[in-house]
Amino acid sequence: MKRTKLYIISFCLLSLTAAVNAQTAVRADALFVEKNYAEAAHAYRSLLGRVPDNQLYLYRYARCQQELGQTDTAIVYFEKAGEKYQLRNYYLGLLYEQSYRFEQALTLLSRYALTLTEDTLREQELKQHIAYCRKGARYIRRVEDICIIDSVTLPLSRLLTAYRLSAECGSITLADSLLPCYVTQKGDHSVCVKRVGQNLKLLSCHRILSADECDTLPGAVNSDANQSYPFMLTDGVTLYFASDKAEGLGGYDIYVTRYNHATKDWFEPENIGFPFNSSANDFLYAEDELSGIGYFATDRFAQDGYATVYSFELNPEKRIVTDSLRAIKLAQLSHPTFCQFSDEERLADGDIQNNSKPGKDHTVTDEQPLAVINDELTYYSLTEFRSPKARKLCEQVILLDEAISEEKENLLRARIEYEKLGQDEELRSVILASERTLVNMIADREQLMLQVRQEELLMLNRNYK
Numbered sequence: 001m002k003r004t005k006l007y008i009i010s011f012c013l014l015s016l017t018a019a020v021n022a023q024t025a026v027r028a029d030a031l032f033v034e035k036n037y038a039e040a041a042h043a044y045r046s047l048l049g050r051v052p053d054n055q056l057y058l059y060r061y062a063r064c065q066q067e068l069g070q071t072d073t074a075i076v077y078f079e080k081a082g083e084k085y086q087l088r089n090y091y092l093g094l095l096y097e098q099s100y101r102f103e104q105a106l107t108l109l110s111r112y113a114l115t116l117t118e119d120t121l122r123e124q125e126l127k128q129h130i131a132y133c134r135k136g137a138r139y140i141r142r143v144e145d146i147c148i149i150d151s152v153t154l155p156l157s158r159l160l161t162a163y164r165l166s167a168e169c170g171s172i173t174l175a176d177s178l179l180p181c182y183v184t185q186k187g188d189h190s191v192c193v194k195r196v197g198q199n200l201k202l203l204s205c206h207r208i209l210s211a212d213e214c215d216t217l218p219g220a221v222n223s224d225a226n227q228s229y230p231f232m233l234t235d236g237v238t239l240y241f242a243s244d245k246a247e248g249l250g251g252y253d254i255y256v257t258r259y260n261h262a263t264k265d266w267f268e269p270e271n272i273g274f275p276f277n278s279s280a281n282d283f284l285y286a287e288d289e290l291s292g293i294g295y296f297a298t299d300r301f302a303q304d305g306y307a308t309v310y311s312f313e314l315n316p317e318k319r320i321v322t323d324s325l326r327a328i329k330l331a332q333l334s335h336p337t338f339c340q341f342s343d344e345e346r347l348a349d350g351d352i353q354n355n356s357k358p359g360k361d362h363t364v365t366d367e368q369p370l371a372v373i374n375d376e377l378t379y380y381s382l383t384e385f386r387s388p389k390a391r392k393l394c395e396q397v398i399l400l401d402e403a404i405s406e407e408k409e410n411l412l413r414a415r416i417e418y419e420k421l422g423q424d425e426e427l428r429s430v431i432l433a434s435e436r437t438l439v440n441m442i443a444d445r446e447q448l449m450l451q452v453r454q455e456e457l458l459m460l461n462r463n464y465k
Contacts, residue, residue, distance in 0.1 A: 025057075032060055037067040045446065055084045063091065071095055072408060076438050086115045090126075097129060100328045101412075102136035103419065109133065132279070135249060139273040143327040145319040146275065147339040149293060149311040153302050159284065162297075162309035166290040169234060180284070182230045191217075191230040191239065200226040202241060220266045221257055228252070229284040237261070242283035243269070250279035254296060274331035281307070287314060300333070313339050324416040325409065370394065371449065373456050387459035393452045400445050407438050 028043035041064035047057045062077035078092040093108035109130050116123050152162050160172055170184040179200070181192035188207040193200050194216075201222045205214040216222060225245035229252075232239050237259040242252040254276050255269035276282055280300035287294045292314045299307045310333075321327040329335040371379045371394055385391035411434040418427045 028057075028060070032064070035067075037064040040064050041068065045443070049443075055081050058082075059085050059088055062088075066091060066095065071098060072404075073442055075099070076435065076442065079435065080439065086112060093133075094129065097133055097136070100136065100140060100331050102133045102140055104415075106130065106133040106137060132250070135247075139249070139271075139277075140327055140331055143274040143321045143331045144272075144276075144315070145321045145330070145337075146294075146312045146315065147337045149313060149339050151308050151310045153306055153308045155306055159297060159307055159309060162311075163284070163286055163295050165286060165288050168290055169286075169288050170232070172231060172284070172286065180229050182232055184232070184236075189232075189236070191232055191241075193228045193230065199224070200228045202227045202230055218266060220268055226252075231284070231286040233287060234289055239266075240272075240285040240287075241269075242281075242285075244281075247271075249277045251281035251299075252283045253277040254282055254285045256285075274327075275333050275336070278332075283307075284309075289314070298333075325413050328412075371397075371452055371456075373453050385456060387455045390452050390455035390459065393448055393455065397445060397448050397452065400441060400448065404438065404441050404445065407434060407441060410434060411438060 024043055024047055028040055028047060031037075031040035031043060041061060044057050044061035044064060047054065048061060051057065058077050058081035062074045062081060065074035065077060075092065075095050078088055078095065081088055083089060089108040089112040093105045093112060096102070096105035096108065109126060113123070113126050113130065116126070154162060160174070163172055165171065168185055170182060173181050173183060175181045175192055179193040179195070181190055183190040190205045190212075192203050192205065194203045195201075196216070202217045203214050204217055205212045217227075221227065221239070221241070223243060223245045225243055227241055227243045229242040230239060231241070238256065239258070240254060240256050242254050244252045248271060254272050256272055257266050257269040259266055271277060272285070276285065276296050276298075278298065278300045280298060282296065282298045282300070284297040285295070294312050294314045295309055296312075297307045297309045302308050321330055330337070369378045369380055370382070370384075373379060379385065382391050382394060385394065411431065414427060414431050414434060418424060418431060421427065
């Protein structure tokens, strides 16, 4: 009799759980269809707490995180979702592309392309992404190893003030047309930009007595696209410039070419690759050979109308990053290596005193939020908290973020190694264990942040009353 009652109670509990799950699933799906990704994510997270291996919930939770801009979380859950849903390969491929994991992106996007039938618009878009990933996969193998000295974000109109070149290197100026122009120290040679039809072209001028003789540089340099931001080394034959031609990585890319005295022509320009170029606009590369410092500008981390100028230490010879994970980080400029200087060197050059991180240099005012309490309240430091308990919980979040970042690096390193070695079972076990750990850590972080918000709002409501 007791056993029968136990069965009945268990059956009722299971039925109740199934009913609750079904109700939550219906609500989650409705929110997802309405594109209310924040609330849908919360509902799917609740469902995954009860059925953690459900592929639909994993897939849709990952899509929500992708739409909310949580790239790393989205990648983890897409990977756990498997390939049951065809679009998963497409979306995960885009996230891999965004994370500079081009080989993995190429694999998934190519696999998804095989499933397309009549969706010509998506097919065209897919071809563009696949072409970009092919270029990215090629360039990521030869990322130049540089260390950053400093970075400064400026309005485009003031960009030239960040280039502190020795007099012997010549100068970069804005001509009367407000287009950039490079002039040698003696003023006897200049490479300037002029508008020809709808495009910008490079014009080379030599001072003969009191007059300038100018020629538009040949087709090897001036393509059908725009060419701008010239700079010539002191050897008089090496020319750097930026172009937005289609074969680049996107926007303006920096190219280098050299004059061939034997043929009296220019060599085919070469894209200088990562970390100088990206899918954003990258331009105005310059080298001060006397001080050993190089410069380049990019708008990849800047708001409209601004760009960041990076100064870096010139290498005597080009060095290629051999570590795959470090190559990805440096190519993105997300975790660049900053040059280490002695106290004497710092005192000798007042400009090298405050090394800044990309996107957070000394002129940028946009800070990364520490905690979003509600739609109207965002905190940027621990001192802003009114609730001691919320502050303590947020400190735990910060520590957990560091652990998550470290676990992601370990996981990415293991995946790269796995791709090199092939089907290594020991590495496969390490990867699976790391994925489980990362999923749990992310879930713990979400729970902690929920407690942070609740505790802080509770304190604020008390103070308000």
